Amino acid sequence: MGRAGSAFIALAAAMLLVAGWQSEVVAEPIQVHADYSVSLAGFPVAYASFLTEIDGSSYTITGDMRTSALSDIFSKTRGEASVSGRLSKDRLMASSFMVAYSSGKSAHRTEIEFRGGNVKSVTTVPKARKPTADWVPVSAEDLRAVLDPLSGIVFPAGSKVCPRSLPIFDGQTRVTLHLTPKGIRPFRTKGFVGDAIVCAIRFDPKAGYRTGSSGIRYLRELRSMEIWFARHERGGFYAPVYAKVPTKIGQVIIAATRFGG
Numbered sequence: 001m002g003r004a005g006s007a008f009i010a011l012a013a014a015m016l017l018v019a020g021w022q023s024e025v026v027a028e029p030i031q032v033h034a035d036y037s038v039s040l041a042g043f044p045v046a047y048a049s050f051l052t053e054i055d056g057s058s059y060t061i062t063g064d065m066r067t068s069a070l071s072d073i074f075s076k077t078r079g080e081a082s083v084s085g086r087l088s089k090d091r092l093m094a095s096s097f098m099v100a101y102s103s104g105k106s107a108h109r110t111e112i113e114f115r116g117g118n119v120k121s122v123t124t125v126p127k128a129r130k131p132t133a134d135w136v137p138v139s140a141e142d143l144r145a146v147l148d149p150l151s152g153i154v155f156p157a158g159s160k161v162c163p164r165s166l167p168i169f170d171g172q173t174r175v176t177l178h179l180t181p182k183g184i185r186p187f188r189t190k191g192f193v194g195d196a197i198v199c200a201i202r203f204d205p206k207a208g209y210r211t212g213s214s215g216i217r218y219l220r221e222l223r224s225m226e227i228w229f230a231r232h233e234r235g236g237f238y239a240p241v242y243a244k245v246p247t248k249i250g251q252v253i254i255a256a257t258r259f260g261g
Helices: 003-015 214-221
Strands: 030-040 043-055 058-067 077-087 092-103 106-115 118-125 164-169 174-189 192-207 226-232 237-247 250-259
Touching (some): 174 226, 192 214, 192 237, 226 250
Antiparallel strands (some): 030 043, 030 250, 058 077, 106 118
């Protein structure tokens, strides 16, 4: 899988997250479930499920993703992800992040340790190939004050959802996701009926990518991506419930089929 595929997986994984917390310390542990479907040009291609557990000021998120039966005909893909950390006033601060997936005969695993919002260490299996001439290296500065791809796009109730710029690091690529407001839309799914905040999303690569990558260039030039956030009343947070990403072969739609419970 090329860098375009890895970048898309990181972006999709980020969009698929549901987590939960309250602005004050939670007296009893909370569990939040969320399921998502992913379609390409109207055809189902993948499904994902996440469970977030919050105990006081600590959180753990575990999830898995699988391709649909139709997609399995071409390449069977299975993945899992987890992140744990502590809640702060305006964001989730990860201490450890892991994502592992297999596609066909290839398998990949990435683990990141954070300390105070900075990257402490990264372990990737298999190791990255030797950089090409057009590779933009990741500097020490790029690894400071960054968010993981999962809990990086969940916001406490009362905070601004968009506009906002999110510095994301997935273990190899450092990007900034720029969110700008596009209005309010009604959204309905199992466990939720109400309004969603709609944000335009712009992909801005900073380091850890090839400047000659057509996939990266395509994502960087897109101006029609959207991500919708809904508020989970019990959890007291905003999280993604819908996203659309136009591609050269059709539009990718990521939608929550369950939000809460």
